[in-house]
Each structure stands twice: as C-alpha cells, then as structure tokens.
Amino acid sequence: MSNTVSETPAAANPNPSQIQGVKLSGERAVPVIPRDIQTDELVFNMGPQHPSTHGVLRVVLRTDGEVVLEAQPLIGNLHRSCEKILENLTYVQGLPYVDRMDYLGALNMELGLVLSVEEAGGVEVPKRAQYLRVIMCELNRVISHLFASGQFGLDMGAFTPFLYMFREREEGLKLLNMVTGGRLLYHYIRYGGVTRDITPEWAKLCLAWCDRVLAHMPEYDNLLTWNNIFLNRSCGVAILDASTCMDFAVTGPCLRAAGVKRDLRKDMPYSSYEDFDFEVPVGPFEKGVVGDSWNRYRQRLMEIHESLKIIRQAIEGLPEGETQQKKISRAWKSPPGEAYVASEAPRGEISCYFVSDGGKFPYRCRMRGPSFQNIAVLELCSRGLLIGDLIALLGSIDITLGEVDR
Amino acid sequence: MLAVVDHATPLSAHIANWLAAFVGLEPIWVFHAVGALVVATGVLALVVTPVGLGGVYLERKLAGRIQNRRGPNRVGPYGLLQTLADGVKLLSKEDIIHRGADAPLFRLAPYIVFLSAFAGFVVLPFWPGGAPANLDVGIFYFLALIGLETIGIVMAGWSSNNKWSLLGSMREVAQVISYELPLGIVAMCPVIVAGTMSLSGITEVQAGPIWKWFVFRDGIWAIVMVPAFLVFYVSGLAAAKRAPFDLPEAESELIAGFHTEYSGMRFGMFFLPEYALMLSISAVTSVLFLGGYHDPLGMSAEGGSMHGVWWWGLIWFFSKTTILFLSQLILRWTLPRLRIDQVMYLCYKVLLPIAMACLVATAFLRLFFS
Amino acid sequence: MSWIAAFTEALGDAAENVIEEAHDEGNHPFVRVRAESIVEAARALRDKCGAEMLHQISGVDYAEHMEVIYHFTRVTRDPGFLCLKVSVPRDNPVVPTLAHEWRAANWTERETWDLLGIRFDGHPHHYRILLAEDWVGHPLRKDYEPPTEYHGIDCTQ
Numbered sequence: 001m002s003n004t005v006s007e008t009p010a011a012a013n014p015n016p017s018q019i020q021g022v023k024l025s026g027e028r029a030v031p032v033i034p035r036d037i038q039t040d041e042l043v044f045n046m047g048p049q050h051p052s053t054h055g056v057l058r059v060v061l062r063t064d065g066e067v068v069l070e071a072q073p074l075i076g077n078l079h080r081s082c083e084k085i086l087e088n089l090t091y092v093q094g095l096p097y098v099d100r101m102d103y104l105g106a107l108n109m110e111l112g113l114v115l116s117v118e119e120a121g122g123v124e125v126p127k128r129a130q131y132l133r134v135i136m137c138e139l140n141r142v143i144s145h146l147f148a149s150g151q152f153g154l155d156m157g158a159f160t161p162f163l164y165m166f167r168e169r170e171e172g173l174k175l176l177n178m179v180t181g182g183r184l185l186y187h188y189i190r191y192g193g194v195t196r197d198i199t200p201e202w203a204k205l206c207l208a209w210c211d212r213v214l215a216h217m218p219e220y221d222n223l224l225t226w227n228n229i230f231l232n233r234s235c236g237v238a239i240l241d242a243s244t245c246m247d248f249a250v251t252g253p254c255l256r257a258a259g260v261k262r263d264l265r266k267d268m269p270y271s272s273y274e275d276f277d278f279e280v281p282v283g284p285f286e287k288g289v290v291g292d293s294w295n296r297y298r299q300r301l302m303e304i305h306e307s308l309k310i311i312r313q314a315i316e317g318l319p320e321g322e323t324q325q326k327k328i329s330r331a332w333k334s335p336p337g338e339a340y341v342a343s344e345a346p347r348g349e350i351s352c353y354f355v356s357d358g359g360k361f362p363y364r365c366r367m368r369g370p371s372f373q374n375i376a377v378l379e380l381c382s383r384g385l386l387i388g389d390l391i392a393l394l395g396s397i398d399i400t401l402g403e404v405d406r
Numbered sequence: 407m408l409a410v411v412d413h414a415t416p417l418s419a420h421i422a423n424w425l426a427a428f429v430g431l432e433p434i435w436v437f438h439a440v441g442a443l444v445v446a447t448g449v450l451a452l453v454v455t456p457v458g459l460g461g462v463y464l465e466r467k468l469a470g471r472i473q474n475r476r477g478p479n480r481v482g483p484y485g486l487l488q489t490l491a492d493g494v495k496l497l498s499k500e501d502i503i504h505r506g507a508d509a510p511l512f513r514l515a516p517y518i519v520f521l522s523a524f525a526g527f528v529v530l531p532f533w534p535g536g537a538p539a540n541l542d543v544g545i546f547y548f549l550a551l552i553g554l555e556t557i558g559i560v561m562a563g564w565s566s567n568n569k570w571s572l573l574g575s576m577r578e579v580a581q582v583i584s585y586e587l588p589l590g591i592v593a594m595c596p597v598i599v600a601g602t603m604s605l606s607g608i609t610e611v612q613a614g615p616i617w618k619w620f621v622f623r624d625g626i627w628a629i630v631m632v633p634a635f636l637v638f639y640v641s642g643l644a645a646a647k648r649a650p651f652d653l654p655e656a657e658s659e660l661i662a663g664f665h666t667e668y669s670g671m672r673f674g675m676f677f678l679p680e681y682a683l684m685l686s687i688s689a690v691t692s693v694l695f696l697g698g699y700h701d702p703l704g705m706s707a708e709g710g711s712m713h714g715v716w717w718w719g720l721i722w723f724f725s726k727t728t729i730l731f732l733s734q735l736i737l738r739w740t741l742p743r744l745r746i747d748q749v750m751y752l753c754y755k756v757l758l759p760i761a762m763a764c765l766v767a768t769a770f771l772r773l774f775f776s
Numbered sequence: 777m778s779w780i781a782a783f784t785e786a787l788g789d790a791a792e793n794v795i796e797e798a799h800d801e802g803n804h805p806f807v808r809v810r811a812e813s814i815v816e817a818a819r820a821l822r823d824k825c826g827a828e829m830l831h832q833i834s835g836v837d838y839a840e841h842m843e844v845i846y847h848f849t850r851v852t853r854d855p856g857f858l859c860l861k862v863s864v865p866r867d868n869p870v871v872p873t874l875a876h877e878w879r880a881a882n883w884t885e886r887e888t889w890d891l892l893g894i895r896f897d898g899h900p901h902h903y904r905i906l907l908a909e910d911w912v913g914h915p916l917r918k919d920y921e922p923p924t925e926y927h928g929i930d931c932t933q
Contacts, residue, residue: 042569042573044569044570050661051657051658051661052658052659065576066573066746075905075906076904076905076906076907076908079906079907081891081915081916083891083916084891084915084916087916119803120803120804153742154658155658156658156742156743157649157650157652157656157658157741157742157743158740158741158742158743159469159473159739160472160473160739160740163473163474163475164473164474167474223740224742227741227742229650229741229742229743229744229748230742232744232745232748233742233743233744233745233748246828246829246851247878247879247880248878248879248880249829249830249831249832249878249880251829260851260852262851262852262855264855267855268855268856337802337803337804338804339803339804340804340832340847340857340859342831342849342857349831351831351832351847353832353834353845353847355836363836364834364836364837364916366832366834366835366836366845368831368832372883372887373880373883373884376879376880376882376883380879386745386746386747387573387659387660388653388656388659388743388745388746389745391658391659405906406906
C-alpha cells in the first residue's frame with residue numbers, strides 16, 4: 001500500500017470531451033467505462049440534506065456508476081437577503097446580521113463590513129481596538145480552521161481527529177464567549193472600535209490556549225495528516241491550480257494552497273496587521289501536488305500556526321488606550337461616499353462595497369462571500385472524480401452555506 | 407377431534423397434543439417444531455443479547471475513550487443498559503415503508519441479513535466439543551453465509567428505490583464478492599494443514615502450547631501462516647464492512663448506504679448483524695489461526711490439567727475473539743475510509759496474490775515438512 | 777503612475793470612446809466606462825494593468841439609473857483593487873457579460889441579475905441563482921415590493 005500517493009495531476013480537467021474513458025485521480029488511471037458495455041447514467045440529488053455538503057447546498061450529480069460526469073451546485077436555500085436587511089436598518093442595528101453570513105468565522109464577517117464603512121466615513125479606530133480586533137479575528141480564524149480540518153477528516157471517514165480538534169475549538173469558543181458574550185455570533189466589532197476590553201487574566205488564559213493548540217498539533221498530524229489512507233484519498237485529488245483559482249476568483253487557503261502568495265493581511269494590511277511578524281504559508285507542501293485536497297487541508301493547519309503567532313504578538317504588544325472611538329453614537333451615520341475594502345476571512349477574502357448617501361441607513365452594502373466564489377469551481381473541478389473524491393473536494397474547499405447564500 | 411388427556415403424560419405432550427389437534431398434524435411433528443422454536447429462542451437470547459449488549463456497548467465505550475469522551479454512562483450501571491434502551495427506542499419507532507419501495511423485498515431483506523449473520527455462530531466450537539452443530543464443512547458453511555448476507559443487502563438497496571441505497575448495495579456486492587476470494591483462499595491454508603474443514607477439527611489439530619497454533623506452528627509454518635493470518639484479518643474486515651472498508655454505508659458519501667430508508671427495528675436488524683458478523687469473523691479467525699479454545703500453555707491439550715474442561719476452553723475462545731474484535735474497533739475509530747477503487751486495488755492486486763502465494767506455499771510445506 | 781493612467785494609456789486611441797469619467801482622488805478611485813465597451817476595457821485592464829482576478833461585481837440602484845461596479849485585483853504583484861463602473865438606464869439595464877473573460881463573472885453576474893434585475897448580454901446561464909425561478913421582482917431594487925404570499929406561504933410576518 002505504500003508509495004501509491006499520486007504525483008501526477010489528472011483531475012480538474014476542463015475539457016468535457018475527455019470525460020469519455022475517464023482518468024481517475026490518483027496514479028492508477030483506471031479506464032472505468034469499457035466501450036463495449038452499455039451503461040446508463042444516473043442522476044443523483046446530493047443535498048440539501050446530505051451530511052457532507054456542510055449545510056444546505058444542493059448538488060445535482062450526473063454519474064456513470066461512481067464516476068461523476070457533471071456536478072451542478074444549486075444554491076439559495078439559505079438566502080436571507082442580508083444586503084437588503086442592511087439597507088433597511090441603521091448602521092448600528094445592521095451589524096449583527098453580517099455575523100450570520102459565515103457563522104463559523106463571524107468576527108471576520110463583522111470586520112469585513114466595518115472596515116468598509118469606516119473607510120468611507122473616515123473613522124479613526126484606536127490602536128488598542130485594532131489590536132483587539134486582530135486578537136479576536138485570529139482566534140476566530142484558528143477555531144474556524146480547526147473546524148474545517150476536522151470536518152474534512154470526517155468527510156474522509158476519520159471521526160476521531162474531528163473530535164480532537166473540537167476539543168480545542170470548544171475551549172477557544174469559551175475564550176471568545178468570555179470577552180464577547182457569544183459563542184458563535186458575537187456582535188463584538190463595532191464602528192470605531194470594539195465593545196469590550198480584555199482582562200490580563202483572559203490574556204493569560206488565551207496564551208495558555210495557544211500553547212495547548214500547538215501542543216496538540218502533532219496529535220492531529222499523527223492521526224490524520226500523515227495517515228497513509230488519508231494521503232491516498234486526498235493527495236492529487238481534485239486539483240485546483242493557480243490559473244483556475246484566478247479565473248474563478250477563488251481566494252483564501254484554496255488559493256494559497258495552489259501556490260499563490262496572496263494574503264491580504266500581508267499584501268494590503270488593515271487593522272494594524274503590518275505590526276505583526278508572520279509568514280504566509282503557500283503550497284505545495286510535503287506531499288501531493290500543488291493545489292490538491294491534501295494541500296488545502298495542510299494549508300489550514302499551517303495557517304493555524306501563523307495565527308497563533310499573531311495572537312501571541314498582539315497580546316504581548318497590546319497598547320494602552322481606548323477600545324471605542326467616542327464620537328460614534330448609536331445614531332451615527334456615515335457621510336456620503338463609497339469604499340471597497342477587503343479583508344482576509346478564514347475562507348477567503350471578504351469585502352464590502354459600501355455606498356452611503358448620508359442618510360440614516362446605508363445606501364448599499366454589497367458583501368462578497370468568499371465561499372460563494374469558491375464553490376463555483378465545483379462544476380468544473382468535479383468532472384471525472386469519484387463520488388468519494390467529490391466529497392474530498394467539497395470538504396477541502398470548506399464552504400459555509402450561510403455565506404454562499406447570504 | 408381432541409386427544410384424550412392422560413394424567414401420566416408430561417405437560418409438554420399435552421400441549422403438543424392440543425396443538426396437533428389445532429393444526430391437524432401428527433403430534434410428533436408439532437413436538438419437534440415447538441422444540442425447535444424453544445431452542446431458537448434460547449439461542450437468540452444467548453447469542454443476540456451478548457452481541458447486542460456486549461459488542462455494541464464495547465464499541466461505544468471504546469470509541470468514547472478514544473475520542474476524549476466517556477461513552478454511555480447514564481442508563482444502568484456504567485451505561486450497560488444503553489443498548490437495551492436503544493433497542494426499546496427502535497422497537498417503538500414508526501416503521502416506515504415509503505410508497506416507492508418494493509414492499510415485500512423491503513420487508514424480507516433485514517431478515518436475510520439478520521439470519522445469515524447470526525447463523526454463523528452455529529458452527530463455532532466454543533469449547534472442546536462445544537460446537538452447536540459440528541459440520542464437516544464448517545468453514546465453507548461460514549463463507550457461504552457471508553455471501554448470503556450480500557443478497558439481503560442487495561435486496562435492501564434495490565427495494566429501497568433510492569439511488570444512494572442502490573449505490574451502497576452495489577458497493578457492498580463489489581466489495582464482499584471480491585474479498586471473499588482472498589478470504590476463502592487463505593482459509594484453505596489451515597484446512598490443508600489440519601486436513602479437515604470442520605472448525606472443531608481444525609481446533610483439535612492445534613492442541614498444545616502456543617507454538618502448535620497455526621499462526622506460529624513449529625516456527626517454520628509462520629512463514630506462510632503469518633501473511634495468511636493478516637490477509638484473513640484484512641479480508642474479514644472488508645467482508646464485515648468495517649472501517650476502513652465501510653464504503654457500503656459510508657455516512658459522509660452515501661448518507662447511510664443501503665439502510666438509508668430503513669427505520670425502527672428494521673434498521674436494528676441491519677445494525678445488530680454488523681456486530682454479529684464482526685464477532686463471528688473474529689471467532690473464525692481465532693479458530694483458524696490462533697488455536698481456538700486452546701490456551702497458550704498447552705493445559706487444554708491431551709494430558710494437560712485442563713483437558714476437556716469446558717469453561718477453560720470457553721474463556722480462551724472468548725478472550726481471543728474479544729481481542730480481535732477490539733482490534734477491529736480500534737481500527738474503526740482510528741482510520742479514515744478508503745475509496746472504492748482503492749478497495750478493489752487492495753483486494754485484487756495486493757491481497758489476492760499474497761493469498762495465492764500462501765496457498766501454494768502451504769501446500770508445498772505440507773508435502774515436505776509434515 | 778496610478779493604475780488609471782496606465783489603463784488610459786493601455787486603451788490608446790480607443791480611450792476617448794471607452795472612458796466616460798475617471799475619478800482618481802479619494803479612497804475609492806474608479807473609471808466609468810461606457811456599457812458597450814466594458815469587455816474591451818476589462819480585457820485591457822487584465823492584459824496591460826495586471827488585473828488577474830475579477831474580485832467582485834456589484835450592482836447599485838440609484839433611483840434614476842443603475843450602476844454595475846466591477847472590482848478587479850492584481851494578485852501576483854502590487855496587490856490592489858481596480859474599479860470599473862458602468863451606468864445603465866433603469867428601464868432597460870443591459871451590460872455585456874464578462875463571463876467569457878473570467879469565469880468568476882458567471883455566478884456574480886447571475887446574482888446581480890437575480891437581486892437587481894440587471895441583464896448581462898451573452899451570459900451562458902442567464903437565470904436566477906439565489907431566489908426561486910418563479911420569484912417575481914428583484915429585491916435589491918429600491919422600489920421593490922415584497923410579495924405578501926409565495927406558494928401559500930405568508931410573507932407578511
């Protein structure tokens with residue numbers, strides 16, 4: 001069983017004419033369809049209630065036995081028209097609604113909206129508040145990545161690593177709960193600052209948690225990352241190369257795993273990210289092909305290391321001062337103007353095109369959901385995969401349906 | 407016509423007489439039928455209960471320990487009655503047969519699976535002379551039952567009228583039929599050495615201390631028997647649909663595979679056989695390679711202090727079976743799942759050649775060394 | 777040199793026909809281009825100004841007209857956002873599609889059609905994406921009246 005990890009890219013073939021005599025991902029390119037056997041195609045309805053679609057995604061599969069010939073994602077089951085809601089509420093009222101977009105990385109969603117509005121309104125954010133935002137968002141990112149990695153393992157049939165990662169995630173959620181008062185949906189970041197300050201005791205707890213996560217990383221690696229079956233299942237499977245990513249505007253860990261060094265925290269620093277010393281890990285990693293499922297999984301684990309580094313630096317270098325710009329009242333409204341600011345959420349780049357006409361309500365908040373853009377590759381990338389590989393693709397892209405449908 | 411009540415006859419004869427009159431048959435046949443029913447109930451109570459309460463409980467508790475959880479601990483002492491509570495829950499749930507299903511097949515499928523999984527226990531030699539039915543073709547009978555179970559699962563997948571179920575049952579067919587080849591071939595290695603297909607006979611040949619067991623037999627046999635044992639173990643995992651070969655019911659791919667549409671006790675009829683099959687395959691592995699009911703010191707062999715003592719044999723039989731069973735559980739909670747093409751690759755390109763080589767090597771060794 | 781200057785230079789003689797307005801100040805510089813030349817402008821932006829990724833397509837309903845706002849981004853060098861705007865009349869909002877240049881435009885344009893009712897000429901799958909196929913109206917238009925009932929579901933609460 002050793003040495004069967006593929007090194008050759010075979011999937012992600014955009015040319016439908018090559019589907020005949022499908023080449024499977026992995027080095028054993030099996031001619032699945034003997035020409036002299038008449039086979040019928042099956043149409044599967046995968047989702048909206050399917051354990052591996054991570055929510056209410058519906059994918060219509062056209063398959064030949066186990067081989068996916070076509071996968072059409074159909075979205076919109078969770079559409080709540082977040083943008084319309086934002087247009088009908090005052091600035092302060094609207095904020096908690098963006099939390100509901102990506103409920104696994106809610107703080108980063110808040111930051112996405114708040115940064116644009118502050119840019120358009122020219123709001124200065126106190127340095128301490130910027131650092132607090134960084135601490136909380138990175139905590140949220142680690143938690144989200146732990147969830148995504150564990151979920152990917154679960155999709156591959158490995159139950160135990162999932163629960164190990166959940167152990168750390170749960171402690172992280174408790175930390176967030178202590179400061180923000182919410183476990184998943186926080187409403188913590190406000191225009192011009194954050195709601196609550198952290199205490200020195202909390203800082204100690206948080207640093208201890210960072211150490212614990214780091215200490216447990218080898219556990220995940222031993223159980224999952226270097227497991228031979230897992231490597232065989234995910235290396236060289238469902239390759240998303242750099243040009244496909246650019247074409248589909250795929251961002252975040254998926255883009256970086258494809259070897260593109262783009263991280264908005266480094267490239268266009270916001271909220272004082274320029275103060276911190278961290279690396280941007282990019283694929284290819286130790287095994288597999290650049291941009292395959294395993295690399296996307298590995299990318300997230302590597303990013304956890306970097307995020308923990310940032311949290312530690314931010315807590316240690318936390319400046320004194322205000323946590324909230326005093327000029328922002330409940331009835332605050334932005335002066336006329338527009339802005340487009342993007343920030344790095346766990347699943348990719350969240351951005352908001354914000355337009356204000358000076359009125360009580362925002363005129364337009366166009367939110368970019370990174371998962372929305374990322375999941376669009378499914379149609380192209382799934383051709384010729386086995387159903388098991390399709391699950392690997394879905395799990396390694398890591399989508400949140402709340403953000404796809406908004 | 408009523409039979410005359412004779413006070414000298416035992417009560418059972420009265421009942422038989424009465425029933426005979428009721429159905430219009432000779433009393434002796436009814437007597438046999440009732441007797442068979444009583445035995446069947448007894449076997450079910452003796453076998454299904456340990457499987458249900460023991461196997462399922464063990465799996466949950468072990469999974470809990472592996473996963474930083476406690477496992478069941480609320481119902482009964484140490485959560486021992488959790489499975490019973492679940493059984494009651496399953497019994498009281500609504501039995502749904504959806505409109506598109508092929509109802510007769512849908513109803514029949516769980517019984518076939520249940521029966522074929524539990525019927526395997528009949529040939530197991532639990533202690534010296536303790537096989538309920540000492541068939542001369544015991545190992546063949548057992549392998550045939552594994553094949554029979556597949557039919558039940560195909561019926562379930564087909565009659566469910568659900569594409570995911572169909573895919574699951576097709577995976578089951580492909581997998582179990584493929585893995586029966588290495589399973590059957592390596593099972594012949596002990597048969598060649600023992601010269602019998604009866605499981606009791608195979609155990610008796612292994613009488614003596616640990617180096618008489620087939621897997622280590624006289625040192626020299628280990629060359630073929632250790633690979634054969636490993637092939638049998640892996641193929642057994644696949645035949646029992648246990649992780650990492652649980653593709654037919656891969657919950658993250660096929661929702662629940664062939665039993666997606668089953669609810670209530672019909673689902674339970676698929677759930678329990680899985681554990682039964684695991685236990686019986688572990689038992690057969692221990693009989694074929696690990697000396698069955700013999701202890702490692704040879705006390706149960708001819709002339710040993712424990713020769714022919716039934717409880718001594720039972721202890722060793724069950725401890726070996728349980729160790730193999732536990733190893734299956736640990737694998738289940740440690741490994742991810744294979745992909746269908748990898749499952750087939752492993753069977754035809756790895757296990758089958760090894761199995762063939764083992765068979766040929768065993769035959770040669772038998773010629774020259776015995 | 778700002779990207780707007782580079783963009784104007786890249787267009788060359790065609791610049792006059794393509795560019796309606798260039799806004800180079802403030803925190804959100806953009807170039808307003810004529811609707812029918814958006815494909816040409818986007819190509820120039822990609823080929824000459826290094827805009828590798830179509831980051832987002834937004835639509836805004838300005839009561840008297842509608843706008844489609846394209847945000848491009850450079851990825852491999854000099855990261856930053858480049859913005860093109862297109863104004864279309866409100867009674868017949870039609871813009872040529874970019875779906876053949878960037879596949880990212882496929883879904884975002886469909887979403888813009890779905891929620892704002894701006895049509896994208898030549899789009900390969902021009903139908904709703906988030907809302908149901910039989911939904912009436914485009915919710916993000918400022919004059920949108922939500923339905924009171926949808927297939928027997930009360931929508932007034």
